[in-house]
Amino acid sequence: DGGITQSPKYLFRKEGQNVTLSCEQNLNHDAMYWYRQDPGQGLRLIYYSQIVNDFQKGDIAEGYSVSREKKESFPLTVTSAQKNPTAFYLCATGGYVVNEQFFGPGTRLTVL
Amino acid sequence: EDQVTQSPEALRLQEGESSSLNCSYTVSGLRGLFWYRQDPGKGPEFLFTLYSAGEEKEKERLKATLTKKESFLHITAPKPEDSATYLCAVQPPDAGNMLTFGGGTRLMVKP
Numbered sequence: 487d488g489g490i491t492q493s494p495k496y497l498f499r500k501e502g503q504n505v506t507l508s509c510e511q512n513l514n515h516d517a518m519y520w521y522r523q524d525p526g527q528g529l530r531l532i533y534y535s536q537i538v539n540d541f542q543k544g545d546i547a548e549g550y551s552v553s554r555e556k557k558e559s560f561p562l563t564v565t566s567a568q569k570n571p572t573a574f575y576l577c578a579t580g581g582y583v584v585n586e587q588f589f590g591p592g593t594r595l596t597v598l
Numbered sequence: 599e600d601q602v603t604q605s606p607e608a609l610r611l612q613e614g615e616s617s618s619l620n621c622s623y624t625v626s627g628l629r630g631l632f633w634y635r636q637d638p639g640k641g642p643e644f645l646f647t648l649y650s651a652g653e654e655k656e657k658e659r660l661k662a663t664l665t666k667k668e669s670f671l672h673i674t675a676p677k678p679e680d681s682a683t684y685l686c687a688v689q690p691p692d693a694g695n696m697l698t699f700g701g702g703t704r705l706m707v708k709p
Contacts, residue, residue: 490641517695528602528685528699529642536694576641580695585630587697589641 489513490590492577497595499564499571507562507593509577518560519578519587522546529576535560564595572597602688604700611707614675619703621686622668630689631669632697633662635682642685676707 493508509518517536521529531544535554549568554560564571574594578587601624611617621631630649634642646655648664655662659680661672671684683704687697 492641526607526701528701529687529697530699531696534696574639578641585689585695586632586644586647587695588644589634592639592641594639 490577490579490588492575492590492593494593495591497593499595499597501597502566504563504565505595507564507575507577507595509560509562509590510558511560511577511579511590512558513579513588514557515579515581515588516557517580518554519580520544520550520552520560520562521576521578523574523576523592532562532575571595602686602698602700604684604686604703606703607701608704609706611673611676611705613677613707613709616672616674616676618673619671619684619705620668621671621700623686623688625688625690625698627691628688629691631664632687632689633669633671634685634687636685636702637682645684673705676705678707678709681705681707 490511499505519534520532523529530546532550533552535541538557541552541554551563574592576592577590580587603622605620630647632647633645636642646662651666653664659674663670683702685702686700
């Protein structure tokens with residue numbers, strides 16, 4: 487069953503903690519993306535990776551970090567340096583052949 | 599700076615009342631324009647890609663059209679299950695496969 491999985495669905499973080507959001511795909515897409523969505527707003531790009539072991543900052547990368555050690559996986563770490571991390575986080579995939587991006591189900595992060 | 603503006607921000611319709619959602623953009627040399635549907639608490643679901651002015655795509659009660667400055671998502675005889683937020687995104691010519699998203703239109707269809 488092909489698709490994109492994100493875990494966990496809900497995540498609670500205490501102030502000062504780092505947390506890692508998982509994104510896995512079996513679509514064989516080269517590119518993977520992380521977006522943040524705040525209530526009533528569009529999607530803003532955090533980081534993206536077009537190939538294994540390479541990634542670039544998006545529009546709002548401060549306070550976040552990523553890795554791309556495998557084609558199937560692109561985890562996002564929300565560090566304590568991110569001052570306002572409460573949001574809905576979306577992972578997407580795409581490729582050189584397809585222009586469209588396809589999204590996972592999302593992770594809702596709440597800071598306690 | 600590339601901009602994508604969606605209007606209206608919210609739209610309430612009665613079941614069967616047709617209408618259109620607008621997506622205007624300032625990108626020059628557009629590579630593609632994308633429409634997505636997003637249900638509350640879920641990831642966006644891909645609907646359409648449009649590449650050139652005059653192009654149209656249809657799916658059930660939805661039809662997307664594209665001009666040089668804007669795109670419309672026409673909803674014909676909507677049903678309550680069409681209620682969702684509809685997102686528009688553009689792909690600029692020099693940004694690889696990056697997408698720039700609009701703020702979305704929240705559609706509510708009352709029975």
